[in-house]
Amino acid sequence: MSSQVNGRPTGHGGTVKDREIAAEQRYVDIAYARLEEMRADAQAMIREGYRQSLAGTKGSLVDRDAMVHQAALRAQALDVADDGLVFGRLDLAPGEKPSGEVRYVGRIGVRTSEHDSLVIDWRAPAAEDFYRATPEDPRGVVRRRVLHSRGHTVVDLEDDLLDPDAAGGMTIVGDGAFLASLARAREGAMRDIVATIQREQDEVIRAPADGTVLVRGAPGTGKTAVALHRVAYLLFRHRRRFGSRGVLVVGPNRRFTAYIERVLPSLGEGSATLRSLGDLVDGVTATVHDTPALAALKGSETMAAVLRRAVADHAPGAPDELRVVYKGVVVSLDRRALDRVRGDVHRRSRGSVNAARRQVAEMLLDALWRRFTDLGGPEAAREAEGAEAGLWNAILAADGLASLDGEPGRPARDGTPREQFDARVREQREFAGFLVAFWPIRRPADVLRSLGDPARLRRAAGRELHGDDVARLASSWAGDAPFSYQDVALLDEIDALLGPPPRPARRRASAAADDPFVVDGVNILTGEEVAEDDWEPEMQELTTSMERLERSRRVDDGVVEERPEYAHIVVDEAQDLSPMQWRMLGRRGRQASWTVVEDPAQSAWEDLAAARTAMDAALSGERPSSRNRRRKPAPRRTRHEYELTTNYRNSTEIAAVSARVLARALPEARPARAVRSSGIAPVVRVLPESGLAGAARQDAEELLAQVEGTIGVIVPFHPAEAHDEGTIPLPHEIASARWDAAARARLAAGLPDRVQVLDVLEAKGLEFDAAVIAAPETVAAQSPNGLRVLYVAVSRATQHLVVLTSEPEWEGILLSG
Numbered sequence: 036m037s038s039q040v041n042g043r044p045t046g047h048g049g050t051v052k053d054r055e056i057a058a059e060q061r062y063v064d065i066a067y068a069r070l071e072e073m074r075a076d077a078q079a080m081i082r083e084g085y086r087q088s089l090a091g092t093k094g095s096l097v098d099r100d101a102m103v104h105q106a107a108l109r110a111q112a113l114d115v116a117d118d119g120l121v122f123g124r125l126d127l128a129p130g131e132k133p134s135g136e137v138r139y140v141g142r143i144g145v146r147t148s149e150h151d152s153l154v155i156d157w158r159a160p161a162a163e164d165f166y167r168a169t170p171e172d173p174r175g176v177v178r179r180r181v182l183h184s185r186g187h188t189v190v191d192l193e194d195d196l197l198d199p200d201a202a203g204g205m206t207i208v209g210d211g212a213f214l215a216s217l218a219r220a221r222e223g224a225m226r227d228i229v230a231t232i233q234r235e236q237d238e239v240i241r242a243p244a245d246g247t248v249l250v251r252g253a254p255g256t257g258k259t260a261v262a263l264h265r266v267a268y269l270l271f272r273h274r275r276r277f278g279s280r281g282v283l284v285v286g287p288n289r290r291f292t293a294y295i296e297r298v299l300p301s302l303g304e305g306s307a308t309l310r311s312l313g314d315l316v317d318g319v320t321a322t323v324h325d326t327p328a329l330a331a332l333k334g335s336e337t338m339a340a341v342l343r344r345a346v347a348d349h350a351p352g353a354p355d356e357l358r359v360v361y362k363g364v365v366v367s368l369d370r371r372a373l374d375r376v377r378g379d380v381h382r383r384s385r386g387s388v389n390a391a392r393r394q395v396a397e398m399l400l401d402a403l404w405r406r407f408t409d410l411g412g413p414e415a416a417r418e419a420e421g422a423e424a425g426l427w428n429a430i431l432a433a434d435g436l437a438s439l440d441g442e443p444g445r446p447a448r449d450g451t452p453r454e455q456f457d458a459r460v461r462e463q464r465e466f467a468g469f470l471v472a473f474w475p476i477r478r479p480a481d482v483l484r485s486l487g488d489p490a491r492l493r494r495a496a497g498r499e500l501h502g503d504d505v506a507r508l509a510s511s512w513a514g515d516a517p518f519s520y521q522d523v524a525l526l527d528e529i530d531a532l533l534g535p536p537p538r539p540a541r542r543r544a545s546a547a548a549d550d551p552f553v554v555d556g557v558n559i560l561t562g563e564e565v566a567e568d569d570w571e572p573e574m575q576e577l578t579t580s581m582e583r584l585e586r587s588r589r590v591d592d593g594v595v596e597e598r599p600e601y602a603h604i605v606v607d608e609a610q611d612l613s614p615m616q617w618r619m620l621g622r623r624g625r626q627a628s629w630t631v632v633e634d635p636a637q638s639a640w641e642d643l644a645a646a647r648t649a650m651d652a653a654l655s656g657e658r659p660s661s662r663n664r665r666r667k668p669a670p671r672r673t674r675h676e677y678e679l680t681t682n683y684r685n686s687t688e689i690a691a692v693s694a695r696v697l698a699r700a701l702p703e704a705r706p707a708r709a710v711r712s713s714g715i716a717p718v719v720r721v722l723p724e725s726g727l728a729g730a731a732r733q734d735a736e737e738l739l740a741q742v743e744g745t746i747g748v749i750v751p752f753h754p755a756e757a758h759d760e761g762t763i764p765l766p767h768e769i770a771s772a773r774w775d776a777a778a779r780a781r782l783a784a785g786l787p788d789r790v791q792v793l794d795v796l797e798a799k800g801l802e803f804d805a806a807v808i809a810a811p812e813t814v815a816a817q818s819p820n821g822l823r824v825l826y827v828a829v830s831r832a833t834q835h836l837v838v839l840t841s842e843p844e845w846e847g848i849l850l851s852g
């Protein structure tokens with residue numbers, strides 16, 4: 036028999052619950068005392084590592100680095116565990132131990148100095164029952180207890196009785212702390228959920244490490260939370276595999292990555308790389324979104340072929356004639372001849388265009404030699420040479436010296452005529468200058484900007500783009516308009532075509548002596564002076580691969596030299612990725628396993644089928660092709676699919692509003708089940724359009740008094756200003772002009788930080804205690820998938836939802852379906 040209590044007074048020593056809390060506190064104190072000792076050990080190990088480095092041998096340097104690195108990671112994990120170290124307890128049914136075994140679960144594993152377990156790491160197999168046991172399938176667990184702590188202090192408890200028959204006299208304490216924890220105020224940054232992970236979520240977190248895990252679920256079902264906990268799990272269970280090559284987590288925008296960035300460190304995992312789709316390419320940060328129509332164009336796979344042709348076109352400003360003089364004969368290559376050389380090099384060196392200058396030089400020499408022989412050059416040269424030698428011999432004879440032919444040591448006839456020709460041409464300043472201008476090292480950004488010239492873009496477009504599309508695209512890249520989120524994927528595509536520039540040619544002078552392109556100590560292909568001194572790689576200190584990835588080297592002109600590849604990639608909000616964005620991710624994970632989380636019902640992307648095909652290619656490690664020919668399908672990797680069904684974010688009241696929007700956007704889709712009622716009814720107010728912004732501000736101010744946490748004011752999307760030039764705005768674009776950056780800044784002016792004013796695209800993945808949605812009618816009309824975008828907006832709030840509209844029918848749509 037067990038007794039259920041909700042904090043009933045019990046005379047001495049407070050309530051039953053107080054007594055239980057006090058008992059748990061004693062255990063937690065022991066765990067913290069041990070944690071303190073473990074920390075001291077880690078610090079001692081770091082000191083020992085540095086002491087060894089003073090010994091100074093190369094071997095000890097490596098040992099020292101490894102030791103310090105491991106100890107530093109350990110110390111970091113121990114620090115993280117300091118807050119809420121122990122959060123769970125399992126009482127198992129009596130088995131081998133007559134009274135039943137007790138297991139404590141926490142953020143990290145803690146053992147006594149005799150190696151007995153005090154706390155089990157939440158990711159360890161022995162902790163699985165904590166998340167998986169249910170009354171239907173108790174898995175040997177009689178009671179599951181969640182401990183809520185503040186710092187080192189246990190402040191609350193909540194029990195689940197899973198096996199009443201085995202409970203004996205066990206005390207069960209419970210007052211719905213889990214539901215209460217869902218209603219807590221949101222602080223503007225996502226928190227970990229280790230203490231309350233639910234069974235269906237745990238199955239995803241601990242899913243097999245190979246292949247792809249694909250997770251679907253409606254807003255608020257914990258997809259993001261689960262994906263992040265899975266990263267912590269994978270790094271814990273497969274540290275060698277995932278820790279060395281790294282894990283990449285990709286979110287839709289920077290606001291989102293800022294929102295989730297604390298979760299992994301709070302789980303003790305600081306090593307994963309977190310990037311948004313706008314800053315995946317080093318050196319570029321997207322700040323704007325394109326209009327839906329433009330984004331659809333830029334995101335479509337057609338762009339791959341367009342960019343391939345753009346890269347193969349001549350560089351802006353490239354000379355269209357090459358002239359050299361050899362033995363008095365002028366040899367030149369005209370535009371057609373140069374185009375042939377360029378085309379040949381591009382065909383052979385796709386993916387390493389920037390490093391192909393040597394090939395270009397060799398092919399130019401071939402073409403020049405052919406031209407020279409066509410001109411009858413060798414005979415002319417022989418005559419010129421004969422005349423020249425005769426002249427010299429006459430001068431030498433006058434001085435009583437031997438003739439040139441007899442001079443020892445002078446290889447007057449060094450090499451074949453062709454070799455002599457090449458050597459003389461390479462020495463000419465015109466040739467070296469031409470090479471650099473004809474085959475400059477190109478940066479992806481310059482190539483994309485060059486497509487701001489409609490004539491150039493038209494050449495690259497071939498028959499793949501309509502005239503209007505060419506005009507729209509060109510105007511978006513002209514001048515110094517900021518790069519958009521979709522542009523980042525295009526820059527990565529160009530980068531993949533260009534490849535890295537030639538590696539710095541620091542090589543031994545002896546090797547350089549054999550290189551025909553080193554003329555007078557200068558490499559004419561790179562302009563570098565060749566080092567005189569023997570160069571050997573320095574003794575490099577041991578670094579982790581993460582450090583190497585983060586250092587992914589860049590040369591002065593901004594070309595990315597190495598594109599990191601990861602062992603595991605997590606893609607959040609995957610329903611919004613365009614085919615070109617999938618190609619960008621695919622390049623970073625050819626050997627990777629993947630966790631992909633998505634909600635197709637929240638997709639703003641029109642051509643989902645094309646995005647699916649590109650996703651499949653990326654996930655299977657297929658090398659993207661830019662040709663239209665059929666891809667050779669790569670072997671399909673195992674795919675594990677999951678669906679999350681409970682909405683932990685929205686109150687049932689708000690979930691009902693979002694379900695109505697979903698029913699209009701996608702009648703066949705199923706909303707998730709919300710579990711918590713707030714008793715607060717959503718509000719829809721109808722106002723004249725001109726009053727919407729003012730009312731939104733006023734509502735935000737009033738909500739400040741009603742919620743402790745964050746407030747989101749979500750307004751229609753405003754396309755990048757620069758992209759509007761010269762195009763006639765559509766009716767909904769006129770309306771959206773009211774929500775430009777200046778208008779958003781006015782709306783936010785003077786309000787505290789916990790109020791955020793953001794557009795519907797930025798709101799993806801975020802959540803707030805209260806949300807004010809302005810102009811749903813505009814959001815719905817802004818794109819073919821406008822209703823799905825609105826569905827995202829209305830599903831952001833945990834407690835209060837206020838919608839402001841100028842169209843009276845929206846009141847009915849949102850409140851009564």
Ligand SMILES: Nc1ncnc2c1ncn2[C@@H]1O[C@H](COP(=O)(O)OP(=O)(O)OP(=O)(O)O)[C@@H](O)[C@H]1O
Pocket residue numbers: 216217225226227228231232233236252253254255256257258259260261634683684799800801802830
């Ligand atoms: N098991 C849980 N215990 C406590 N809170 C949870 C749990 N699962 C999810 N939550 C909370 O629910 C909220 C929604 O989670 P999350 O943002 O991961 O959902 P999502 O499915 O990614 O939503 P969206 O599709 O809107 O991006 C978060 O505040 C998260 O912390």
